[in-house]
Amino acid sequence: MTKDCGHHNQDRQQLLRRVFAAILAFILLVLLVIFLIWIILRPTKPRFVLQDATVYAFNLSSSGAIPSPSAPTPNTLTLTMQVTLSAFNPNHRIGVYYTKLDAYASYRGQQVSLATALPPTYQGHRDTAVWSPFLYGTAVPVSPFILEILQQDKTSGGVLVNVKVNGRVKWKVGTWVSGRYHINVNCPTYIRLAGDDEDAIGVASPAVKFQLFQSCIVDV
Numbered sequence: 001m002t003k004d005c006g007h008h009n010q011d012r013q014q015l016l017r018r019v020f021a022a023i024l025a026f027i028l029l030v031l032l033v034i035f036l037i038w039i040i041l042r043p044t045k046p047r048f049v050l051q052d053a054t055v056y057a058f059n060l061s062s063s064g065a066i067p068s069p070s071a072p073t074p075n076t077l078t079l080t081m082q083v084t085l086s087a088f089n090p091n092h093r094i095g096v097y098y099t100k101l102d103a104y105a106s107y108r109g110q111q112v113s114l115a116t117a118l119p120p121t122y123q124g125h126r127d128t129a130v131w132s133p134f135l136y137g138t139a140v141p142v143s144p145f146i147l148e149i150l151q152q153d154k155t156s157g158g159v160l161v162n163v164k165v166n167g168r169v170k171w172k173v174g175t176w177v178s179g180r181y182h183i184n185v186n187c188p189t190y191i192r193l194a195g196d197d198e199d200a201i202g203v204a205s206p207a208v209k210f211q212l213f214q215s216c217i218v219d220v
Contacts, residue, residue: 043171046096046123047088048216050163050187051130054209056080058159058191060142060150075147079105079113079137083163085187085216086130089123094171096123099180101167105135107159108149113137118165122172135163163187169220187216 057080085103089096101118104111113135121129153159165185171178189212 043094044090045218045220046169046183047090048165048185048187048218049086049088050189050212050214050216051084051086052209052211052213053084053163053189053191054082054207055191056082056207058161060147061139075142075144076139077107077112077137077142077146078139079135081105081113082132082134083187083189084130084132085163085165085185086128087123088128089126092125094173095125095127097121097170097172097177098123098129098183099168099170101131101165101183103131103133103135103163103165105137106162106164108146110142110146112140112142112161118167158190158192161189161191163189181220184219185216187214189214 057078060075060077083103087098098118098121100120102115103118104115105113114137116133116135118131118133121131123129150159164187165183167183168180169183170180189210191210192208
């Protein structure tokens with residue numbers, strides 16, 4: 001009876017060792033396949049460029065009145081601009097699906113335009129996609145800090161506006177399509193300011209086009 005129990009224990013231990021070895025081998029095989037795919041495909045995130053920006057309005061209005069605690073008078077910013085964004089897929093074997101992208105303008109960390117949806121796009125190997133969205137913001141309330149910074153920018157003659165794109169992308173290899181990944185793009189653009197009125201800051205009218213070809217920061 002004792003010998004049979006010892007024999008069964010040895011068989012159970014050998015079975016557990018084999019199962020553990022099989023699981024470990026499977027994990028190592030999966031890691032090896034992932035590593036080989038990475039080496040062969042060498043996935044690289046898309047490269048975005050802000051080609052130009054046409055500014056139709058960039059005006060900050062301040063009443064000049066002293067706001068009361070009960071009824072503060074906000075400063076407002078009105079922005080209308082059209083930008084041309086291009087994205088280049090540097091991968092030789094990977095396609096990119098842009099399933100949902102939104103573009104908007106930001107100044108000093110504050111969003112100053114509504115989000116504009118970009119059309120869904122598939123980008124093949126070594127291919128380029130181009131979008132030209134309009135960005136609008138009408139009487140957007142801004143903080144007193146923004147007003148102070150804009151007054152300083154007016155003195156220097158220009159303002160740095162960030163054109164941002166947020167959304168989701170998918171990778172395509174052959175017939176296989178990955179899950180969705182978040183993509184964040186930040187494109188800084190320098191806009192010249194004009195206007196001598198202390199209560200208003202803006203660009204020269206009717207419209208000013210800036211040729212930029214500014215590389216953007218891309219996080220995926």
